[in-house]
Amino acid sequence: MRAPVIGVDEHGFLCDPAGLPVEDRRGLLVPGFVNAHTHLELGPVATAKHAGFVNWVGQFRAGPPPSAMQAGRGVYQAIRAGTAALGEITNNGRSSGAITAAKMPARVWHEVFGVDCVAVPADVSARLTPHAPHSTHPNMIRAAASLPGPWSIHFDEDPEEAAWLASGTGAWRPYLERAGRDLSAFDIPGLSPAAYLSSLGVLDRRALLVHAVCTRGDDLDLIAGARVCLCVRSNQHITGRFPDVHGMLDRGIPLAIGTDSLASTPDLDPLAEAAVLRRAFQQIAPEVWLHALTAGGADALDLPVGRLVNGQAPGLLLVDVPDEDPIGALFDGTVWPRRWLECPAV
Ligand SMILES: [Zn+2]
Structure with a gap:
C-alpha cells in the first residue's frame, strides 16, 4: 500500500490528510494510541468495587491464571481499539508470543515479586521488572532500573503501600505473612513510596x-523526574480514587495512559480510559489527553510511534468523530468507530 503524504500541524499530532482519497477525509486522523500499561494475559475476574488493593489481589488470585489464549484475545482487542503499541506486563511470558505474532510494537516486561527475594535473578537481562515497592526487594528495583531503556513499576496505587513502607503496618503485613514471605529480609524504609x-x-x-x-504534594516533587502512566478506570474500580493530575501537570511530569488488565477494567480501549480522565478533570484541555494517548506513551516506552511524520503514515488511525470540535468529541465517552489507514500490526 502506498503511504499517503500527510502534514503535521503546529502541535505535532494533527495532520492535513492531503493525499488520502476524498472519501477518507472525514473524521480525525491521529497516530494509533499507545496503551502504556496492560496485562494481556489476564482475563475478566469478578472482584468487589472499592474494596482496596489488598482485597482486590486476594479476589483476583482466586480467578483463572494468566493464559496464552487470553493474551491472543487481548492483542486482537487492542488492535481493534486503535492501539499502535503496548507496554505489557507478563507473568508467564505467554503474551510475548501473541505480541510478536501480531508484529505489535511493544515493551514487554516480565514481572517479579518478593520482598524477601534478596538475590536478583541471574537472567535480569530478560527485562524482569519489579511489581511494586511493597512487593519487591530493593535489590530487584535497583537492578531493573540499572538496565538500559524504560522500566515500569506499579506505584502508590493504594494507601496500604504507604503504610507498609512507612512503618511496616497495615493490611500488607498479614497478607505477606500469609503468603509465607520472610519479612525479616526486608528493612522497612520508614519513607513514603x-x-x-x-x-x-x-x-x-x-x-x-x-x-x-495517592501521590500528593512533596511526593510529587520527588517523582517529577520520572513519568507516570495513568490507569484511572482501574483506580476507580479498586479504590474509587483519582490521582492528582493537576499536580503532575504543574510539575511537568510526562503522562502516558494505560488500561491495566481486564481484571480491573471493562475493556482494553485507551480512548475509553482518556474519556474518564476528560470527564474527571474538565479544566484540562483535551489536547493533553491526546498527547498522553500518543506521543506521551511513545516516549514512555521509547518506541517510534505516536507521532505523525511528514510523508509517512505508520499506524495512522481515522476516528469517526463529528467535524465540529473533533478533539473535544473524541473524549466525550462515545465509543467512536475507528479504522486503521495503515495498521502497524498484522
Ligand atoms: Zn497493572
Whole structure:
C-alpha cells in the first residue's frame, strides 16, 4: 500500500490528510494510541468495587491464571481499539508470543515479586521488572532500573503501600505473612513510596510509575523526574480514587495512559480510559489527553510511534468523530468507530 503524504500541524499530532482519497477525509486522523500499561494475559475476574488493593489481589488470585489464549484475545482487542503499541506486563511470558505474532510494537516486561527475594535473578537481562515497592526487594528495583531503556513499576496505587513502607503496618503485613514471605529480609524504609524510590536513586525519565493514585504534594516533587502512566478506570474500580493530575501537570511530569488488565477494567480501549480522565478533570484541555494517548506513551516506552511524520503514515488511525470540535468529541465517552489507514500490526 502506498503511504499517503500527510502534514503535521503546529502541535505535532494533527495532520492535513492531503493525499488520502476524498472519501477518507472525514473524521480525525491521529497516530494509533499507545496503551502504556496492560496485562494481556489476564482475563475478566469478578472482584468487589472499592474494596482496596489488598482485597482486590486476594479476589483476583482466586480467578483463572494468566493464559496464552487470553493474551491472543487481548492483542486482537487492542488492535481493534486503535492501539499502535503496548507496554505489557507478563507473568508467564505467554503474551510475548501473541505480541510478536501480531508484529505489535511493544515493551514487554516480565514481572517479579518478593520482598524477601534478596538475590536478583541471574537472567535480569530478560527485562524482569519489579511489581511494586511493597512487593519487591530493593535489590530487584535497583537492578531493573540499572538496565538500559524504560522500566515500569506499579506505584502508590493504594494507601496500604504507604503504610507498609512507612512503618511496616497495615493490611500488607498479614497478607505477606500469609503468603509465607520472610519479612525479616526486608528493612522497612520508614519513607513514603516516592521518598523510598527516590532514596534508591531510580527516578529518572526511564522510570514509568504506574498509577501514582495517592501521590500528593512533596511526593510529587520527588517523582517529577520520572513519568507516570495513568490507569484511572482501574483506580476507580479498586479504590474509587483519582490521582492528582493537576499536580503532575504543574510539575511537568510526562503522562502516558494505560488500561491495566481486564481484571480491573471493562475493556482494553485507551480512548475509553482518556474519556474518564476528560470527564474527571474538565479544566484540562483535551489536547493533553491526546498527547498522553500518543506521543506521551511513545516516549514512555521509547518506541517510534505516536507521532505523525511528514510523508509517512505508520499506524495512522481515522476516528469517526463529528467535524465540529473533533478533539473535544473524541473524549466525550462515545465509543467512536475507528479504522486503521495503515495498521502497524498484522
Ligand atoms: Zn497493572
